[in-house]
Amino acid sequence: MRVLIVEDDRRLAAALRRGLQREGFVVDLVEDGEEAIGAAAFTPFDVIVLDVMLPGEGDGFTVCTELRNRRIRTPVLMLTALDAVSDRVQGLNAGADDYLVKPFAFSELLARLRALTRRHLDDRSATLRAGDLEVDMAARRATVRGVPVALTMKELGILEYLMHHPDQLITTEQIEEHVWNYDYVSGSNLVEVYIGRIRRKLGVAGVPNPFATVRGGGGGYRFEPQRLSAVSSAAPESG
Amino acid sequence: MRVLIVEDDRRLAAALRRGLQREGFVVDLVEDGEEAIGAAAFTPFDVIVLDVMLPGEGDGFTVCTELRNRRIRTPVLMLTALDAVSDRVQGLNAGADDYLVKPFAFSELLARLRALTRRHLDDRSATLRAGDLEVDMAARRATVRGVPVALTMKELGILEYLMHHPDQLITTEQIEEHVWNYDYVSGSNLVEVYIGRIRRKLGVAGVPNPFATVRGGGGGYRFEPQRLSAVSSAAPESG
DNA sequence: GTGCAGATGAAATCCTGCTGAAACCTGGGG
DNA sequence: CCCCAGGTTTCAGCAGGATTTCATCTGCAC
Numbered sequence: 001m002r003v004l005i006v007e008d009d010r011r012l013a014a015a016l017r018r019g020l021q022r023e024g025f026v027v028d029l030v031e032d033g034e035e036a037i038g039a040a041a042f043t044p045f046d047v048i049v050l051d052v053m054l055p056g057e058g059d060g061f062t063v064c065t066e067l068r069n070r071r072i073r074t075p076v077l078m079l080t081a082l083d084a085v086s087d088r089v090q091g092l093n094a095g096a097d098d099y100l101v102k103p104f105a106f107s108e109l110l111a112r113l114r115a116l117t118r119r120h121l122d123d124r125s126a127t128l129r130a131g132d133l134e135v136d137m138a139a140r141r142a143t144v145r146g147v148p149v150a151l152t153m154k155e156l157g158i159l160e161y162l163m164h165h166p167d168q169l170i171t172t173e174q175i176e177e178h179v180w181n182y183d184y185v186s187g188s189n190l191v192e193v194y195i196g197r198i199r200r201k202l203g204v205a206g207v208p209n210p211f212a213t214v215r216g217g218g219g220g221y222r223f224e225p226q227r228l229s230a231v232s233s234a235a236p237e238s239g
Numbered sequence: 240m241r242v243l244i245v246e247d248d249r250r251l252a253a254a255l256r257r258g259l260q261r262e263g264f265v266v267d268l269v270e271d272g273e274e275a276i277g278a279a280a281f282t283p284f285d286v287i288v289l290d291v292m293l294p295g296e297g298d299g300f301t302v303c304t305e306l307r308n309r310r311i312r313t314p315v316l317m318l319t320a321l322d323a324v325s326d327r328v329q330g331l332n333a334g335a336d337d338y339l340v341k342p343f344a345f346s347e348l349l350a351r352l353r354a355l356t357r358r359h360l361d362d363r364s365a366t367l368r369a370g371d372l373e374v375d376m377a378a379r380r381a382t383v384r385g386v387p388v389a390l391t392m393k394e395l396g397i398l399e400y401l402m403h404h405p406d407q408l409i410t411t412e413q414i415e416e417h418v419w420n421y422d423y424v425s426g427s428n429l430v431e432v433y434i435g436r437i438r439r440k441l442g443v444a445g446v447p448n449p450f451a452t453v454r455g456g457g458g459g460y461r462f463e464p465q466r467l468s469a470v471s472s473a474a475p476e477s478g
Numbered sequence: 479g480t481g482c483a484g485a486t487g488a489a490a491t492c493c494t495g496c497t498g499a500a501a502c503c504t505g506g507g508g
Numbered sequence: 509c510c511c512c513a514g515g516t517t518t519c520a521g522c523a524g525g526a527t528t529t530c531a532t533c534t535g536c537a538c
Contacts, residue, residue, distance in 0.1 A: 200527095
């Protein structure tokens, strides 16, 4: 789950980055509106945290409007020190999806971000499910029939992202873009390595390989829920 | 849909022009940055395809920057042979809207151009259907009565392309241009080979031959949906 | 601080099966 | 009948995914 923070207050920005990283978000940070638009135009963030007060020309409202003009529909959460109703209206008119008044509790920011990132899912619950496999996004834990599977943050991030898009081909590049941040340099086989690790850990837990590999240029992986839906009270067979 | 191509490689430029014209674009072609800015300033293109490497002074980045300085906001898709992150960053800073690394398949260029110009027709109809056969574009998967058919990317690309133009003669040359890179050198019988592979795999899945062969020069194949529409609840017979 | 354990990432190697080239087969048209 | 465009089969090469190994990093306990 990749988030862009647009915030010029270094202290606040650093705190947000740390906190969100600890919660499993992949964080990119920019300090003004121009950078924000550039970053959002080239990277498909899952959500954007946008401070209304920004240095240079253009405040958060104009940034938000510009994003929408460019057909970038990434959910935006606006941060503001002002508590006027008119600001709220202005923010929503500019295309923001949610609104948070400073000062705020980190836990509230977190809750709202989670809500925004799972908006497009049919089921609004915080748990992704497929067959015996359950992924609790808030607790950041995967379980099989109630038994925890020890996945690391990155592994869970990839699994989560793929489970968000069932029966859809997700390219390695897309995974890189959503699970690593901008200072990650592509060109390695890290995604393949992690896919392998996830498959192995799930296999040990009794879950069959949930990912179809699609070879060739533009290939990638596809999470196929039906692979896990098979009624399987029996022990996994060989093969 | 009017597109400006800025490309000095004559061979590539000609291929792009032909292919895009065939897709209904109105194509203008220039070979250097100065011309490009002149053309874009006088004509309201719907989208610009801009090669990074250009003859004379000024590369694609500077052209893009100059366009934005002149408040020309036409969506720009950059073509580059380089895949470095720094180029990507430079491109976005210059104001490009998308990015494609050479060599690319024509179909991908087309998809991205459509995405950039998408506001009038939403051909994001994710699934192509004919009789029992279904092709899910998002999943990049073909199924017959829900059962997946193991097609490779190339096979699926050809099937998809033919299904996009039902009851229409598609020449071997057209298929080559859409499914292979622009630097693919024609002259083999590869298309015939792939058509054969698709027919065989579909046949195994219980789908009759969906392609009519048109012999002779200028011949090719025609996807005929009615061949698949026959009511067939019966199991495939031996054969 | 030091030491430890797990997580992450880089790199080398293995291996699968896709791709494309080539040879050969078939059937329709003259 | 012959000709030849298209169909079919085969096979080697290799792209690229899978796997393994190792180095580094980070957080934590002491």
